[in-house]
Amino acid sequence: AQSVTQPDIHITVSEGASLELRCNYSYGATPYLFWYVQSPGQGLQLLLKYFSGDTLVQGIKGFEAEFKRSQSSFNLRKPSVHWSDAAEYFCAVGSRDNYGQNFVFGPGTRLSVLP
Amino acid sequence: EADIYQTPRYLVIGTGKKITLECSQTMGHDKMYWYQQDPGMELHLIHYSYGVNSTEKGDLSSESTVSRIRTEHFPLTLESARPSHTSQYLCASSEYWQDSSYNSPLHFGNGTRLTVT
Numbered sequence: 587a588q589s590v591t592q593p594d595i596h597i598t599v600s601e602g603a604s605l606e607l608r609c610n611y612s613y614g615a616t617p618y619l620f621w622y623v624q625s626p627g628q629g630l631q632l633l634l635k636y637f638s639g640d641t642l643v644q645g646i647k648g649f650e651a652e653f654k655r656s657q658s659s660f661n662l663r664k665p666s667v668h669w670s671d672a673a674e675y676f677c678a679v680g681s682r683d684n685y686g687q688n689f690v691f692g693p694g695t696r697l698s699v700l701p
Numbered sequence: 702e703a704d705i706y707q708t709p710r711y712l713v714i715g716t717g718k719k720i721t722l723e724c725s726q727t728m729g730h731d732k733m734y735w736y737q738q739d740p741g742m743e744l745h746l747i748h749y750s751y752g753v754n755s756t757e758k759g760d761l762s763s764e765s766t767v768s769r770i771r772t773e774h775f776p777l778t779l780e781s782a783r784p785s786h787t788s789q790y791l792c793a794s795s796e797y798w799q800d801s802s803y804n805s806p807l808h809f810g811n812g813t814r815l816t817v818t
Contacts, residue, residue, distance in 0.1 A: 620806055629707075629791055629809035630744075676744070678807075689734075689807060693743040 588613040588679045590692035598698040599667050607662040607695050609677030618680035619660040620689075621651055625673045633675075636660065647671070672699045704728045707792050707810035714782055715818055722777045722813045724792035731797040733775040734807065737761060738789045750775060751797060782817045789814045 589612045599605055611617055618637055622630040634645025641653040651662045660677060677692040705726040714720055726733065731752045736744040736759075746759030750769040764786070765779050775794075779786055791812045796805035 622807075622809075627812070627814070629705075629811045630793075630807070631809070632806045635806050674741075680806075688749075689746075691744045694741075696741070 588617070588681050588690045590677050590679050590690055592675075592677055592692040592695045594695045595693070596696045596698065598700060600700045601669050602666050605662075605664045605667045605671070605697070607675050607677075607697070609660045609662065609692060610658050611660065611677070611679045612658065613679055613681060615681070617660075619651075619653060620678040620680065621645065621649070621660070621662050622676045622678060622691075623647075623673045624676065624694075630676060633662070667697075667699055669699045669701060672697055705792060705794055705808050705810040707790075707813050709813060710811065711814050711816075713816045713818060716781075716783055718782050720779050720782055720815070722790055722792075722815070724775045724777070724810060725773050726775075726792075726794045726808070726810075727773065728794060728796075728808065729772065730794035730805070730808070731772065732795045733769070734793040734795075735759070735765075735767060735775070735777050736791040736793065737763065738791055738812075740789070744791065748777065782815075784817045787815060787817050 591610045620635045621633040624630045633649050634643050636643050636653045644650050649664050674694045676694045680689050708723045733750045735748040737747050738744045745761035747763040748767040756767050789812050792810045793807040795807050
């Protein structure tokens with residue numbers, strides 16, 4: 587069974603600083619990896635996804651993530667954080683069962699942005 | 702874009718009441734899901750469906766039930782609400798392509814925040 591860990595429960599950065607959110611997964615086959623963002627009181631919005639190919643994937647809102655198979659990681663990065671990026675970030679791994687894809691989410695990392 | 706809709710957004714209800722949380726999607730997705738999320742906590746899958754007339758229990762035991770009579774509609778029902786049911790409930794959908802390497806990400810609704818007093 588797959589699992590996802592996000593080692594950082596809460597991260598605080600200053601506006602304009604760079605950001606890296608960590609994600610480690612456990613899965614026996616080729617993983618399908620996702621990052622979602624959740625603003626307070628809202629559902630989850632897809633930031634980016636990795637299925638195959640280029641290990642550096644670009645997403646919306648200036649985010650990118652790099653898949654490193656050797657480290658079982660899929661860390662999310664942004665070169666310059668904006669105050670509107672303050673939210674909860676979830677990493678997820680998707681697997682295929684006999685009928686389609688199932689997803690496992692990490693516990694989330696809460697991002698605070700200082701002005 | 703809000704292609705998956707949940708109603709109500711907020712619900713405060715007394716113990717013992719029967720409630721139904723609505724979820725509809727306009728994307729024609731076969732697979733739909735219900736997640737339960739406590740504040741600041743991770744998501745737990747409580748129900749999912751592969752298509753019409755298909756319902757499965759998720760990883761987290763739940764006293765709720767679901768139905769899937771139409772592709773676009775996946776309501777969740779609590780026959781007798783209790784304070785322990787207080788949580789946020791998120792509905793999601795994804796494409797399901799059998800015998801394909803394509804894996805659709807989940808599309809989420811905005812959630813229903815349920816408070817049982």
